Amino acid sequence: MTETPVLRVANITKTYHLGSTLIDKLSRDPNKHSSLRALDGVDLRLNKGEILALVGESGSGKSTLAKILVGSSTATSGELDYHGNPMPTHRSKDASRRIQMVFQDPYSSLNPRISVGSMLKELLLLHKIVPRGEVKKESIRLLNLVGLEEDALDAYPSQFSGGQRQRIAIARALAVRPDILIADEPVSALDVSVQATILELFAQLQRDLGLSILFVAHNLAVVQHLSQRVAVMYLGRIVEVADTAELFSNPRHPYTRALIDSIPRMAAGSVNDEFVLEGDPPSPFNVPSGCRFNPRCPYATDACREIDPALATVAPGHESACIRADELNELAAAGTKNN
Amino acid sequence: MATPLLSVSSLTIGIRRKGQPDTVIVDSLSFDIQKGERFGIVGESGSGKSLTLRAIADLLPKGVEVLSGSIRYDGAELIGMPAAQRRKLMGPEIAMIFQEPMTALNPVVRVGEQIAEGPRRYLGLSKQAAAELAIEMMAKTGIPDPARRARAYPHELSGGLRQRIMIAMALSCGPKLLLCDEPTTALDVTVQHQVLRVLEELCADSGASLAFVTHDLAVVNQTCTDLAVMYAGHIVESGRVAEVFSDPRHPYTKGLLDSAPDFDQPDRELVSIPGFPPNLAARPSGCPFAPRCQFAVEACTTAMPPTDEVAPGHFAACFESARIFEGAAA
Numbered sequence: 273m274t275e276t277p278v279l280r281v282a283n284i285t286k287t288y289h290l291g292s293t294l295i296d297k298l299s300r301d302p303n304k305h306s307s308l309r310a311l312d313g314v315d316l317r318l319n320k321g322e323i324l325a326l327v328g329e330s331g332s333g334k335s336t337l338a339k340i341l342v343g344s345s346t347a348t349s350g351e352l353d354y355h356g357n358p359m360p361t362h363r364s365k366d367a368s369r370r371i372q373m374v375f376q377d378p379y380s381s382l383n384p385r386i387s388v389g390s391m392l393k394e395l396l397l398l399h400k401i402v403p404r405g406e407v408k409k410e411s412i413r414l415l416n417l418v419g420l421e422e423d424a425l426d427a428y429p430s431q432f433s434g435g436q437r438q439r440i441a442i443a444r445a446l447a448v449r450p451d452i453l454i455a456d457e458p459v460s461a462l463d464v465s466v467q468a469t470i471l472e473l474f475a476q477l478q479r480d481l482g483l484s485i486l487f488v489a490h491n492l493a494v495v496q497h498l499s500q501r502v503a504v505m506y507l508g509r510i511v512e513v514a515d516t517a518e519l520f521s522n523p524r525h526p527y528t529r530a531l532i533d534s535i536p537r538m539a540a541g542s543v544n545d546e547f548v549l550e551g552d553p554p555s556p557f558n559v560p561s562g563c564r565f566n567p568r569c570p571y572a573t574d575a576c577r578e579i580d581p582a583l584a585t586v587a588p589g590h591e592s593a594c595i596r597a598d599e600l601n602e603l604a605a606a607g608t609k610n611n
Numbered sequence: 612m613a614t615p616l617l618s619v620s621s622l623t624i625g626i627r628r629k630g631q632p633d634t635v636i637v638d639s640l641s642f643d644i645q646k647g648e649r650f651g652i653v654g655e656s657g658s659g660k661s662l663t664l665r666a667i668a669d670l671l672p673k674g675v676e677v678l679s680g681s682i683r684y685d686g687a688e689l690i691g692m693p694a695a696q697r698r699k700l701m702g703p704e705i706a707m708i709f710q711e712p713m714t715a716l717n718p719v720v721r722v723g724e725q726i727a728e729g730p731r732r733y734l735g736l737s738k739q740a741a742a743e744l745a746i747e748m749m750a751k752t753g754i755p756d757p758a759r760r761a762r763a764y765p766h767e768l769s770g771g772l773r774q775r776i777m778i779a780m781a782l783s784c785g786p787k788l789l790l791c792d793e794p795t796t797a798l799d800v801t802v803q804h805q806v807l808r809v810l811e812e813l814c815a816d817s818g819a820s821l822a823f824v825t826h827d828l829a830v831v832n833q834t835c836t837d838l839a840v841m842y843a844g845h846i847v848e849s850g851r852v853a854e855v856f857s858d859p860r861h862p863y864t865k866g867l868l869d870s871a872p873d874f875d876q877p878d879r880e881l882v883s884i885p886g887f888p889p890n891l892a893a894r895p896s897g898c899p900f901a902p903r904c905q906f907a908v909e910a911c912t913t914a915m916p917p918t919d920e921v922a923p924g925h926f927a928a929c930f931e932s933a934r935i936f937e938g939a940a941a
């Protein structure tokens with residue numbers, strides 16, 4: 273457990289400034305100039321050879337965190353360690369090769385004017401992955417890995433379907449043989465058969481090459497299938513972390529419970545039609561005081577409106593940022609509602 | 612049965628090439644969507660789901676065209692309709708939620724203004740009223756602090772916020788037919804739940820219809836009444852959702868069900884379908900799924916199987932369906 277993580281962030285924050293025109297700045301309307309804290313003190317470690325899923329609220333900062341890890345965005349404050357040492361601000365060519373990212377929006381991350389074949393060729397040569405004579409063979413091997421064939425080499429990004437583009441983005445990230453893969457919703461546009469192939473590919477790279485993967489996803493059935501650990505985000509914070517089976521069978525944060533209750537199900541009859549998460553979703557411009565989930569939490573007490581809880585260990589390897597974490601099971605069973 | 616709201620028949624979409632045979636991408640597709648129906652479309656990545664929706668909305672990418680067939684909306688033929696007349700249908704009658712929001716949003720216009728554009732143009736609302744409607748629509752899709760978010764540019768929003776901007780835009784004129792291309796893939800499950808509710812309400816309250824493309828079979832299970840399964844430009848199976856999922860009659864549908872993760876069965880192994888989909892430029896004769904089908908017999912490789920009604924309202928295009936699935940329903 274105390275092995276040095278391959279990536280570790282501590283107390284990371286990220287603030288975006290909005291409304292940057294002069295007129296906006298002079299305006300008295302607070303809607304016109306504001307800053308938004310997308311990450312508000314995030315601690316997380318990615319261990320060697322593990323698949324860690326990052327799930328949670330849309331807009332809670334998952335992609336922001338992913339971009340900071342891969343170096344395409346910088347944190348406003350906080351620490352980022354790589355194999356136990358601070359990550360330099362300017363990453364070496366080799367360090368950037370070792371940490372690869374599959375972006376959430378494949379279309380905007382692929383250059384529309386470069387064919388798939390030229391894109392792969394450039395990368396393979398730049399990082400000297402294979403000799404020039406083997407570039408084509410290696411490119412075809414990469415495409416086959418993600419369920420595409422040789423004819424994709426000559427085509428341009430706009431000529432593919434959404435799921436085909438997503439797979440090209442995966443092939444590109446794997447081409448340079450990274451140690452760490454930061455994958456932001458890498459299978460969301462794939463049919464379930466291709467998805468199963470890609471999930472198996474990730475599991476195999478983890479097993480055979482010790483690849484460490486941070487896997488951002490909304491589909492919790494996929495997360496349950498693939499990952500060893502899960503971190504749950506809500507409004508710029510991580511609110512719960514645990515081993516996958518433990519998290520889904522024994523969630524210790526009310527937001528995690530709400531997520532699990534909203535999962536669409538295949539089994540007829542298990543559709544939870546009555547469930548709606550109460551209250552308005554929180555504004556990142558105006559974070560509630562106390563616990564940031566309290567306005568929507570069925571179990572919130574006065575203490576929850578005052579204390580802003582940090583992540584704390586509730587069981588071995590299981591952390592939650594809820595002051596009532598120990599009572600949740602009983603509260604849920606009793607159907608208690610305090611507000 | 613009443614006239615369907617949308618009737619697609621023998622729709623063929625592809626690329627015309629000079630002096631060469633056309634590349635066919637979507638091959639004589641036929642389906643109907645009734646008023647108030649929520650019609651799911653699932654299937655292989657690259658099978659033509661997005662292009663089918665785009666053909667209905669007259670938004671095919673450059674170079675790709677409708678080669679033949681018919682699309683009737685509320686009785687009127689859309690293919691060959693003058694562009695100006697057809698454009699009038701978009702917004703108040705037909706609206707589309709695109710698969711990749713970034714490609715459909717204007718990067719230099721504030722998102723609130725982009726949503727307000729439709730209501731101003733089609734509903735004749737004042738600037739003020741349209742701006743208010745935009746904020747109301749954003750709130751409906753669960754966007755926190757909508758008044759402030761309306762002033763954001765697309766790049767300032769997360770993937771899921773952008774997707775909800777698209778949904779708000781599509782809903783803003785109260786369309787009768789909503790074409791949804793993977794509308795909830797970037798949303799967390801609590802917001803997804805809320806958005807699916809909004810879509811359901813639209814259908815229940817105003818009798819609107821949905822064409823709903825997604826890869827998430829559990830979402831189809833929860834949202835749609837009917838469904839079509841596509842493979843390589845063909846509908847290989849269609850029927851009521853509950854029936855197709857519990858009693859699939861095409862080997863491809865069965866393959867999809869076997870490869871889908873199910874939250875309630877965490878230990879089930881996911882079995883993907885071996886092999887690759889057919890190359891569009893060199894389609895095999897016969898059933899397009901035959902090269903990957905463990906049940907294929909010789910007939911499958913020579914002729915395209917007809918679409919049979921295997922049970923009332925349940926269709927499958929497979930020569931061997933009876934042999935493969937006989938007794939499977941019991």
Ligand SMILES: Nc1ncnc2c1ncn2[C@@H]1O[C@H](COP(=O)(O)OP(=O)(O)OP(=O)(O)O)[C@@H](O)[C@H]1O
Pocket residue numbers: 288289290308310329330331332333334335336337376556766767768769770771772797798799
């Ligand atoms: N370039 C930017 N400028 C301003 N705000 C931004 C920018 N990028 C992201 N944000 C804001 O930061 C917050 C976190 O965004 P992020 O993309 O990290 O969320 P996410 O968890 O990945 O959400 P999703 O699941 O919807 O993709 C959001 O409120 C978003 O609007």
Ligand SMILES: Nc1ncnc2c1ncn2[C@@H]1O[C@H](COP(=O)(O)OP(=O)(O)OP(=O)(O)O)[C@@H](O)[C@H]1O
Pocket residue numbers: 430431432433434435436461462463636654655656657658659660661662663672673674675710891
């Ligand atoms: N602009 C284009 N030019 C040429 N071919 C295209 C173009 N757009 C799509 N295609 C091809 O048409 C086929 C169908 O594409 P479409 O986008 O409809 O697939 P899809 O079923 O929506 O797939 P996905 O589930 O991956 O989104 C694909 O094989 C794709 O390569």
Ligand SMILES: [Mg+2]
Pocket residue numbers: 334335336376456769770771
């Ligand atoms: Mg994101």
Ligand SMILES: [Mg+2]
Pocket residue numbers: 433434435660661662710792
């Ligand atoms: Mg598509």
